[in-house]
Amino acid sequence: MPDNPSAGTGDLSPLPEAFVQLLRQLVPAGRLASVMESFAAVKPVCLRFNPLRAEPEVIRSELEAAGCRLSPVPWYPLACWVPAEQKALLTGSAAFAEGRIYLQSPSSMLAPLLLAPEPGEEVLDLAAAPGGKTLLLAAMMGNQGRIAAVEAVRGRFFRLKENLRRGAATLVDTYLADGRTIGRKVPGRFDRVLLDAPCSSEARFSRLRPESWAHWSARKVKETARKQQGLLVSALQALRPGGRLLYCTCAFSPEENELNVARLLRRFPGQFSVEPLAVPGEVPQMPGLTAWQGRQLPAELASTVRILPDRRYDGFYLALLRKNR
Numbered sequence: 001m002p003d004n005p006s007a008g009t010g011d012l013s014p015l016p017e018a019f020v021q022l023l024r025q026l027v028p029a030g031r032l033a034s035v036m037e038s039f040a041a042v043k044p045v046c047l048r049f050n051p052l053r054a055e056p057e058v059i060r061s062e063l064e065a066a067g068c069r070l071s072p073v074p075w076y077p078l079a080c081w082v083p084a085e086q087k088a089l090l091t092g093s094a095a096f097a098e099g100r101i102y103l104q105s106p107s108s109m110l111a112p113l114l115l116a117p118e119p120g121e122e123v124l125d126l127a128a129a130p131g132g133k134t135l136l137l138a139a140m141m142g143n144q145g146r147i148a149a150v151e152a153v154r155g156r157f158f159r160l161k162e163n164l165r166r167g168a169a170t171l172v173d174t175y176l177a178d179g180r181t182i183g184r185k186v187p188g189r190f191d192r193v194l195l196d197a198p199c200s201s202e203a204r205f206s207r208l209r210p211e212s213w214a215h216w217s218a219r220k221v222k223e224t225a226r227k228q229q230g231l232l233v234s235a236l237q238a239l240r241p242g243g244r245l246l247y248c249t250c251a252f253s254p255e256e257n258e259l260n261v262a263r264l265l266r267r268f269p270g271q272f273s274v275e276p277l278a279v280p281g282e283v284p285q286m287p288g289l290t291a292w293q294g295r296q297l298p299a300e301l302a303s304t305v306r307i308l309p310d311r312r313y314d315g316f317y318l319a320l321l322r323k324n325r
């Protein structure tokens with residue numbers, strides 16, 4: 001295990017009361033303490049070796065020679081944790097500047113890994129910047145096939161392009177566009193779609209950084225959920241029959257997660273199904289909700305997964321959908 005100094009830093013701000021209430025309703029009682037502690041934790045830094053730039057073992061030796069204390073992520077051989085206090089060592093390294101490593105939370109790596117693209121396929125990344133997941137998709141595909149990466153925000157779009165260049169992801173075409181328009185432009189085209197949706201980022205709240213929730217409100221969550229629904233419809237439209245969509249957010253609010261998938265099931269009956277997700281056992285998780293605030297939700301939502309945050313993992317929601325026709 002890496003060193004993982006939990007914040008003994010004194011000044012911890014209280015999370016917004018409405019958010020704490022939400023967590024109390026969502027998280028099983030026995031796991032609430034570890035979830036609450038995670039909001040004050042200084043987590044170890046997770047990184048991924050980029051096989052498009054160099055042999056993973058060469059990268060590992062380079063980092064070890066620089067003094068990095070690497071501990072493996074057990075379910076993905078190209079990922080390691082490094083103690084939080086070594087972050088500057090990583091970000092100041094040539095390996096980082098030259099794209100041989102990418103810093104990425106382990107929860108974020110799960111989405112591309114579970115979408116499981118194959119070399120030669122055509123893949124759409126509908127909300128792509130800064131490109132961490134696009135880069136992992138490219139590595140999994142060995143730069144064989146094509147990825148269309150879409151980003152709507154200009155500044156972030158250029159950051160995406162720079163990260164893809166740095167990471168040698170040569171199979172990616174980038175588009176500065178609103179993802180909600182893509183499905184009707186190229187219906188039925190893609191083998192796989194990743195929708196890592198813009199969200200209320202509740203999993204990024206930190207009691208060490210009160211500004212992390214400065215823009216959060218119930219109204220904002222509702223607005224965000226509406227936008228996500230538009231992106232979901234576009235993503236499904238862009239998929240070929242038999243193709244798969246991985247939808248994920250770093251939000252806890254059911255509106256952005258299960259309720260959005262339930263709404264899609266209602267709007268397009270029979271057109272897609274929810275598939276099981278094999279999230280590695282060591283990752284703290286619970287099944288997606290099948291009821292919320294007295295309302296029953298479709299039973300298949302139990303196949304979606306919530307990653308529960310702890311001292312190493314960030315919170316996440318993941319759903320894998322197959323387009324039937």
Ligand SMILES: C[S@@+](CC[C@H](N)C(=O)[O-])C[C@H]1O[C@@H](n2cnc3c(N)ncnc32)[C@H](O)[C@@H]1O
Nearest residue numbers: 127128129130131132133152153178179196198
């Ligand atoms: C959660 S982030 C994506 C992170 C990225 N997948 C990664 O792993 O590096 C969501 C992204 O969606 C972008 N976005 C927001 N609205 C969008 C829209 N309508 N169409 C496409 N992208 C959008 C945001 O600017 C943001 O960069």
